[in-house]
Amino acid sequence: MPTIKTNDGAEIFYKDWSAKNGSGQPMVFHHGWPLSADDWDTQMLFFLNQGYRVIAHDRRGHGRSSQTAQGHDMDTYAADVAAVVAALDLRDVIHVGHSTGGGEATRYVARHGKGRTAKLVLIGAVPPIEVFDGLRTARTARIRRRFEHDWRSQPTALHSTGTSPFRSTATTARAQP
Numbered sequence: 366m367p368t369i370k371t372n373d374g375a376e377i378f379y380k381d382w383s384a385k386n387g388s389g390q391p392m393v394f395h396h397g398w399p400l401s402a403d404d405w406d407t408q409m410l411f412f413l414n415q416g417y418r419v420i421a422h423d424r425r426g427h428g429r430s431s432q433t434a435q436g437h438d439m440d441t442y443a444a445d446v447a448a449v450v451a452a453l454d455l456r457d458v459i460h461v462g463h464s465t466g467g468g469e470a471t472r473y474v475a476r477h478g479k480g481r482t483a484k485l486v487l488i489g490a491v492p493p494i495e496v497f498d499g500l501r502t503a504r505t506a507r508i509r510r511r512f513e514h515d516w517r518s519q520p521t522a523l524h525s526t527g528t529s530p531f532r533s534t535a536t537t538a539r540a541q542p
Contacts, residue, residue, distance in 0.1 A: 366429060369452040373436060377445050378402070378429035381453060382409060383418035390483070391455045393446070394421040395473075397464025397489075401428030408461075417459075422449050424469065440476070442469040447477035461486040468492045 368376040380402055383389050392412055394405040402421035409419040423430040425445055426437060436445075446469060450458065458481055462470030467490020474485045 368430070369448050371425075371445050371448045373433075373441075375425045375431040375433050375436060375445065377422050377425060377431070377449055379420060379422040379449050379453075380409075381418070381420045382413050384413060384416060387418060389416045389418040390457055390459065391418040391420060391453075392459045392461060393450065393455070393470075394419065395446070395460065395462035395466030395470040396421065396424065396427070397466050399427060400464075403428070405461075420449070420453065420455070422446070424466075439468055439472040443472035443476050446470070446473040450477070450481060456481050457483045459484045459486065461488065462490050463488045464491055466490070 366378060367381065368378050370376055381387075392409075394402070394409060396402060396404050401423045405419075405421045409421060412419050422445075424442055425431055425433050435441075450473075458478075460470040460474060460478070460482060462468070462485070467487040470485060471487065471490070471492040474482050478485075
């Protein structure tokens with residue numbers, strides 16, 4: 366049973382299939398919770414037959430990997446993937462993540478994937494939210510600027526209520542006698 370040992374002693378099981386002694390562009394498959402590497406077998410066989418080298422691992426606490434009390438966070442999961450990728454000396458890797466595996470793959474690529482990653486594929490993924498915080502903030506600012514611009518460019522008749530679109534209706538409502 367092929368495993369690698371991480372810095373904190375956890376053993377991570379992996380399967381590594383290739384048509385010709387490790388040749389072909391590598392694809393690493395990251396499973397969702399509470400699954401295991403076996404859940405990717407159909408997809409792995411398909412891509413193996415297309416000439417890819419396919420690798421899947423059991424995340425710590427899942428399948429044939431160590432059942433650990435600590436390390437169940439995205440940073441540790443990503444570090445575990447980095448240990449597998451380094452041990453197998455993978456380069457130009459396509460990472461495919463589903464559900465929690467998408468979060469793991471995203472964190473791996475962001476923290477450890479420089480120089481080794483070709484692509485990241487997310488399928489029904491749950492990526493770490495902070496990855497999108499900057500995008501959300503920028504998009505919200507753009508939408509607000511556009512709204513303010515459009516509001517100010519409308520004919521003044523639309524502004525005759527004397528209310529601002531930026532105040533809640535609760536502050537502008539008047540009590541009825």
